[in-house]
Amino acid sequence: MEVIADVVVIGFGAAGACAAIEAAATGASVVVLDRFAGGGATALSGGVVYAGGGTRQQGEAGVADSVEAMESYLRTEVRDAVSEATLRRFCEDSASMLAWLEEQGVPFSSAVCPFKTSYPTDDYYLYQSGSEDAWPDPAPRGHRTKAKGTSGGVFFARLAESARRSGARVLTQTRAVELVVDGRVTGVRCRTLTGLPKLLHGLLSKAGAKPWLYYPPLGRKLFGPAAWLERFSRPRTVTARRGVVIAAGGFIANREMVREHAPAHRGGLALGTPGDDGAGIRLGVAAGGKTARMDKVSVWRFVTPPSALQRGVLVDADGQRFGDATRYGAAIGDEIVRRGGKAWLLVDDDILRVARAQVRTQTAPFQRWQARYLLNRGLVTAPTVEEVADKAGIGVPEPFGTPPYSLIDVSVRGGFGYPCPMLTLGGLVVDEDTGQVRGVPGLYAAGRSAVGLCSESYVSGLALADCVFSGRRAGQHVVKEDRC
Numbered sequence: 001m002e003v004i005a006d007v008v009v010i011g012f013g014a015a016g017a018c019a020a021i022e023a024a025a026t027g028a029s030v031v032v033l034d035r036f037a038g039g040g041a042t043a044l045s046g047g048v049v050y051a052g053g054g055t056r057q058q059g060e061a062g063v064a065d066s067v068e069a070m071e072s073y074l075r076t077e078v079r080d081a082v083s084e085a086t087l088r089r090f091c092e093d094s095a096s097m098l099a100w101l102e103e104q105g106v107p108f109s110s111a112v113c114p115f116k117t118s119y120p121t122d123d124y125y126l127y128q129s130g131s132e133d134a135w136p137d138p139a140p141r142g143h144r145t146k147a148k149g150t151s152g153g154v155f156f157a158r159l160a161e162s163a164r165r166s167g168a169r170v171l172t173q174t175r176a177v178e179l180v181v182d183g184r185v186t187g188v189r190c191r192t193l194t195g196l197p198k199l200l201h202g203l204l205s206k207a208g209a210k211p212w213l214y215y216p217p218l219g220r221k222l223f224g225p226a227a228w229l230e231r232f233s234r235p236r237t238v239t240a241r242r243g244v245v246i247a248a249g250g251f252i253a254n255r256e257m258v259r260e261h262a263p264a265h266r267g268g269l270a271l272g273t274p275g276d277d278g279a280g281i282r283l284g285v286a287a288g289g290k291t292a293r294m295d296k297v298s299v300w301r302f303v304t305p306p307s308a309l310q311r312g313v314l315v316d317a318d319g320q321r322f323g324d325a326t327r328y329g330a331a332i333g334d335e336i337v338r339r340g341g342k343a344w345l346l347v348d349d350d351i352l353r354v355a356r357a358q359v360r361t362q363t364a365p366f367q368r369w370q371a372r373y374l375l376n377r378g379l380v381t382a383p384t385v386e387e388v389a390d391k392a393g394i395g396v397p398e399p400f401g402t403p404p405y406s407l408i409d410v411s412v413r414g415g416f417g418y419p420c421p422m423l424t425l426g427g428l429v430v431d432e433d434t435g436q437v438r439g440v441p442g443l444y445a446a447g448r449s450a451v452g453l454c455s456e457s458y459v460s461g462l463a464l465a466d467c468v469f470s471g472r473r474a475g476q477h478v479v480k481e482d483r484c
Contacts, residue, residue: 318394
């Protein structure tokens with residue numbers, strides 16, 4: 001069974017949807033393939049987009065920001081992942097990118113969060129989502145999609161609706177297995193489900209999405225039968241007259257790839273879906289593409305909320321201070337991995353008392369149980385630093401504040417009550433002006449399937465912003481390919 005389109009997009013998350021919208025806007029015919037029903041890690045995310053330089057929401061909130069200030073801060077996070085010209089272009093286009101998302105129906109708000117947090121409550125939608133506090137003239141640039149709970153579902157739903165309105169055809173329960181190459185990439189060989197197997201596969205994968213993230217054993221039990229059903233899939237070839245865009249996520253769900261490329265990053269919670277198995281990256285490599293920064297993994301170790309905990313001191317197994325508890329959770333996580341994955345947060349009686357009082361007002365529902373775990377079962381307490389260090393089995397740290405002291409275990413393997421989310425940041429190497437996979441005519445890549453803005457370091461909202469930025473770029477340029 002053959003389908004023909006100008007552009008074929010593999011993966012229907014944020015990057016894939018944005019690529020489809022932009023390609024369809026030129027009048028090109030677009031077909032999108034997704035192994036599941038679409039959404040991917042985007043739909044499970046917080047729906048936060050990192051944007052600044054004077055967005056409408058910043059202006060309404062009275063926040064002073066500039067392209068120069070945004071670029072200056074992000075250079076410390078992005079480092080050499082992309083060129084200075086690409087980072088500058090991202091910052092210059094940031095406010096208009098957010099406005100474009102609003103045009104697609106994604107809602108945002110100017111309600112600024114007044115306290116430090118890893119994710120704001122439903123009262124706030126604009127916050128400092130990185131380590132801006134450690135930088136001169138910090139500005140809130142985390143624009144959370146305005147929706148209850150974790151907002152990624154609404155973010156993706158609006159993009160998906162826009163993609164379908166644009167005329168893009170979405171083939172769900174369709175797995176890309178091979179690129180068709182004839183001097184250039186001219187199509188995709190797939191396996192697609194139909195009938196009852198398709199229906200059951202869709203139900204199981206939808207039911208397993210959140211358990212996969214929050215309680216992996218249950219998620220695996222639900223996705224296992226879904227994977228089994230894929231044996232009933234039928235072959236299908238989708239011809240791409242202009243080109244193919246790979247937007248199929250990273251590889252955090254592929255243990256073998258993680259062991260091969262990032263062996264130090266084990267024991268964490270795979271932040272994504274079973275679709276983040278590196279399949280898209282492997283398709284690109286098989287067609288002649290190269291990869292980079294495959295060893296880069298974002299490890300999240302947030303100590304806030306509650307915000308009082310940022311006054312604590314991070315210590316290693318020897319009791320030595322390190323890092324800065326006010327920094328973004330991925331920066332803290334990277335420091336912990338470098339110390340063998342073991343770390344504790346030392347707090348005094350005042351910090352602990354205030355933190356416990358803040359839990360009710362500063363945490364979203366999904367954060368509340370983690371905060372309560374950390375502030376109760378996740379710590380040991382003693383009258384002196386010597387005694388608390390002995391209880392924790394570490395070296396004696398330098399005391400501060402008012403006793404008694406507590407040591408909160410923030411190690412990578414911190415336990416079920418405090419999982420350590422991880423996601424991969426490397427991928428296919430692309431031309432930064434067009435998104436084309438270098439050395440492979442007719443093939444483009446976006447989002448976590450490609451090297452991009454957050455491939456060296458991560459702050460909340462930057463991955464989603466990069467998905468929009470790189471997805472739109474790929475969609476705008478793939479249509480310029482000559483028809484085959």
